[in-house]
Amino acid sequence: MSKEVVAVVIDHKAIGVLDRAYIEDSWLREFELPENTDGLRRVEKNGVVYILSKDSQLEDNHLVINTVVFSPSAGLPKPRIAFERIIRVALRHFDRNIAIPIQWQPYHSRARLSVFAQASREAQQRVYFDQSPLGSANLYAFAVTSAPDDLDAVPQDKGLYVSAMEGLCDALLEDAPTAGPPVGNFGVLLSKPLGFWLTNEWTLQEWYEQRLNREQRAFVDRLHDRPVRLRGAAGTGKTQSMVVKCLRDLYADSDTGGSKTFAFLTHSSALANTVVKGMLHSLDNSERWSSLKTPSGQPKLWIGTIYELAQEKLGYEKKGLKPLSLDGIEGRDYQRMLIDEAVGVVVSDARVALDLFPHCRDFQERLKSRTTDPSLIDELMNEFACVLDLEAIKKDTHEANRYARGAREPWQMHLPSEPYRRVVLEIHDIYRGLLRKNKVLSMDQMIADFDGYLGTHEWGALRERDGFDLVFVDEYHYFTRAEAMLLHNLFKSRAQVEGRWPVVMAYDIKQGTNDNAVSGGVEKFRNPGVGESVLSELKQVYRSTPEITDFLRDLDASFPAMDLEGEYATYVSHSKQESGEKPSLTVYRTDLELVDGVFDQAIRTARELEGGGSQVAVLCLNESLFEKIRTAGRVRDKFVPITTREDLKDLRYAKGKCVFSMPEFVAGLQFHTVFLIHADGADFDEDQGQGARRRYVSRVYLGASRAARAVLIASSKERGGASQLLDTSLTNRTLLRLS
Known part of the structure; x- marks a missing residue:
């Protein structure tokens, strides 16, 4: 019987493997590993378990966990969720391209950080981290509390951290065990990345030489001399073609001693960090793509959302500001709640009742009966995202007058006359005030700030170092016109070829469940400020049967x-x-x-x-x-x-x-x-x-x-x-x- 486990030390490469593992609560007692899984090995020394990758080095960054976090005294309903969140925070700590979901309510105080430990809205436990224990670059998860507490007052066992790290050298020198427990007996099952299965386990060379069809091959072989839009129905392999082209071009530049930098932007953090990175892992499981650097030390490949890029450059996290997520039920519920609250204020406003509602009685009744009309809040959300926030329209401005009196597109919310639109401006004004009160930024406000930053002298001085030579944009149909129009400012100046910027856009307008795609008009696709683009179109469906394809055609x-x-x-x-x-x-x-x-x-x-x-x-x-x-x-x-x-x-x-x-x-x-x-x-x-x-x-x-x-x-x-x-x-x- 082994000694009680008091701490776990995990190197940064092993963190990525555990991030995709199937874990049961029982695993968090002994931390046993199945035999021969992804090159990981387990070493136990003096009550400390070391989970190490095959190339682990003493100089690597490490996550240290005080196992008191998972003990019965912590009272966590599902300890595995706390472990998964610790792993996610560690990924974020060692890779700034990864975000901590806003629903976890991350809170910072100097080097300390805390997040909610459970997914349930009723659970109030929080787990605490030291992001620079004893001045190191490691991460230490040291405590859990039953409710939010003063971040600086939560006690930390520094002695445990010291002893755990002192045993690392001996753990690295110890020979790997000749045999391990069978898969599944100890509550953990290490699995392939999610995107791995989308590539059918073929390598980059196999995809390029044998699997790409003629249309995909022509797209992958395109030069970096102009913007390209890759259009195709669902299942035609747009993302796969984008990932193959990105990796092939990245390695071609690196192998010839080039210093180009690449960005792979998506609209979803999960798509970027789970699916796209999983596909890259499948195409090259050595993950060479993750470690390539330019001569100046910059990563050659940046993967993430445009919002994560904006947050990285604007430093919102350090300022205590949080973006309002558009990527989940909690974020949508929160935005819906704020809009609903704003509607309630406007409906009861005597001035609006006297000046505006007499000219739009049907709209007044619809606002009053919003509990029985769920589509109302959705339509207002859409109007805000695709018109008012997109164009930075505020009440009592020239732009607001133009909005209230101007022509409208057929896809927009049905607001037939000026009084209807004035009421919407009132609702939007209250909504913006609620965002400010809660110190939360809508995604569209964040993009407006980012666009402004890209025009500053600061970015002008950093652009040649931090900008990109090639930008891939997946799910382009989810990008608003404002997001599309700032892409050209992300490039290094040397990337421009005869007035054109090499941005590669993959999209299927008909998969967009909001109006972001159509609100930008055709120019968002033909020339979003990067020069006239050329079209590559995919017509072969590889996902669905002919019968499903026929149904989709109808x-x-x-x-x-x-x-x-x-x-x-x-x-x-x-x-x-x-x-x-x-x-x-x-x-x-x-x-x-x-x-x-x-x-x-x-x-x-x-x-x-x-x-x-x-x-x-x-x-x-x-x-x-x-x-x-x-x-x-x-x-x-x-x-x-x-x-x-x-x-x-x-x-x-x-x-x-x-x-x-x-x-x-x-x-x-x-x-x-x-x-x-x-x-x-x-x-x-x-x-x-x-x-x-x-x-x-x-x-x-x-x-x-x-x-x-x-x-x-x-x-x-x-x-x-x-x-x-x-x-x-x-x-x-x-x-x-x-x-």
């Missing part, structure tokens, strides 16, 4: 007509997969029967598949119903919820369950089987505004396009039966109605 034809000069044209895609079953529709008598029937079928399907529940997704098309089902006790034990794109790592815990989410949170992923639930008539009406219809069709299209082999759609008679959106597919028999 959905594609259902999008409202948009005037974007060909950028919104119907895609012509052909599947390269084997045939499968046609997508099907089942209409249940009640909402309750729908939930019970679908989840029972999803669990049965998961048990039959090699990948288990991680290959089966139940995607809800109605946000309020998603939240209701997610918290319902009757099915809670049947799924792993993905409520933000930060939750993608939780797919490893699906196993005998299924995944439950909404389409936008699993964008970029694929599943064997997708159940689309609540495709109900109540949520889609041909008389809806063009913007609302387009967003709904995009959500259905995005959800269905996540499936490789099977799409099963469910509607409820309680909510109007099957959506009218499905009529064309039913008529064309690309969708079969089951009894």
